Amino acid sequence: MLRTSWVSVLGNAFLSLLKIVTGIISGSLAVLSDGLDSASDVFTSIIILIATPIINRPPNAKYVYGQEKAENIASTILSFVIFFMGCQILVASLTKIMRHTVTEVSLIAVWATVISIAGKLLLALFQFQQGKRINSSMLKANAINMRNDVIISAGVLLGLGCTFLFKMPILDPIIATLISLYVIYSAIGIFKDANLVLMDGVKDTSVYNEIIKAAEKVPGAYNPHRIRSRHVGNMYNIVLDIEVDGNLPLAEAHRIAQNVEDSIKQSIDNVYDIVVHIEPEGFVHEAEKYGMSKDNL
Numbered sequence: 001m002l003r004t005s006w007v008s009v010l011g012n013a014f015l016s017l018l019k020i021v022t023g024i025i026s027g028s029l030a031v032l033s034d035g036l037d038s039a040s041d042v043f044t045s046i047i048i049l050i051a052t053p054i055i056n057r058p059p060n061a062k063y064v065y066g067q068e069k070a071e072n073i074a075s076t077i078l079s080f081v082i083f084f085m086g087c088q089i090l091v092a093s094l095t096k097i098m099r100h101t102v103t104e105v106s107l108i109a110v111w112a113t114v115i116s117i118a119g120k121l122l123l124a125l126f127q128f129q130q131g132k133r134i135n136s137s138m139l140k141a142n143a144i145n146m147r148n149d150v151i152i153s154a155g156v157l158l159g160l161g162c163t164f165l166f167k168m169p170i171l172d173p174i175i176a177t178l179i180s181l182y183v184i185y186s187a188i189g190i191f192k193d194a195n196l197v198l199m200d201g202v203k204d205t206s207v208y209n210e211i212i213k214a215a216e217k218v219p220g221a222y223n224p225h226r227i228r229s230r231h232v233g234n235m236y237n238i239v240l241d242i243e244v245d246g247n248l249p250l251a252e253a254h255r256i257a258q259n260v261e262d263s264i265k266q267s268i269d270n271v272y273d274i275v276v277h278i279e280p281e282g283f284v285h286e287a288e289k290y291g292m293s294k295d296n297l
């Protein structure tokens with residue numbers, strides 16, 4: 001896992017540097033922005049490598065839920081870096097287009113892009129195979145991200161081809177503009193994903209239906225409600241109320257609550273922790289501020 005990450009970091013760093021330098025020398029904004037987009041992948045991989053030991057720290061008195069959210073904080077910071085990088089390319093390309101300062105692009109831009117596409121394909125293939133072998137979703141996601149990079153580079157190549165064939169140097173900053181918009185869009189996506197976790201949201205609200213179904217399967221457990229879930233890493237931390245027959249002995253009621261926990265763990269894959277609160281059947285709450293139930297789903 002660590003070895004694969006380092007291969008990816010070094011391979012991407014080389015390709016990104018190649019494109020940034022070539023972009024500057026050849027005067028191709030599209031190649032430069034492609035290089036900056038690859039640089040953002042390098043930063044992402046490095047942040048994952050740095051955050052991993054923090055994420056893996058066992059829970060302690062200060063952080064009883066562990067420290068997995070370090071990853072989301074890192075991603076948030078990263079999203080700002082990528083966002084401003086995207087804005088920078090956008091401003092540079094638009095300036096070039098509007099001031100008509102479009103210059104001829106030299107041929108080495110084409111070679112750098114071809115090398116970059118070949119290199120990325122090899123890296124993506126390597127990552128995807130490793131990801132399949134150890135079934136790491138993070139590595140697989142990374143491989144998909146690299147595929148998108150190949151698409152970007154292919155677009156750059158197409159633009160460069162047209163530039164040389166049809167003598168239309170304006171295409172270069174136009175493609176750079178499109179890439180910058182993609183970079184900004186992905187930065188916003190990273191920010192939203194990270195903040196959903198930091199703000200105690202759930203990615204997929206259908207989890208509440210799963211919880212209700214799992215709880216109702218248990219004999220003696222009624223009316224699951226005030227269900228709250230949030231993420232610890234990619235796992236669910238779940239709290240819910242159930243009702244049981246008010247005349248049951250405590251040991252029996254507790255056994256039902258335990259069964260509810262087991263049933264939820266069986267139907268949902270990544271459960272970090274479940275807390276079940278028991279109430280006598282028909283118990284009426286004061287106004288409930290939080291949580292999901294059949295009524296509000």
Ligand SMILES: [Zn+2]
Pocket residue numbers: 225226241242279285
């Ligand atoms: Zn309740």
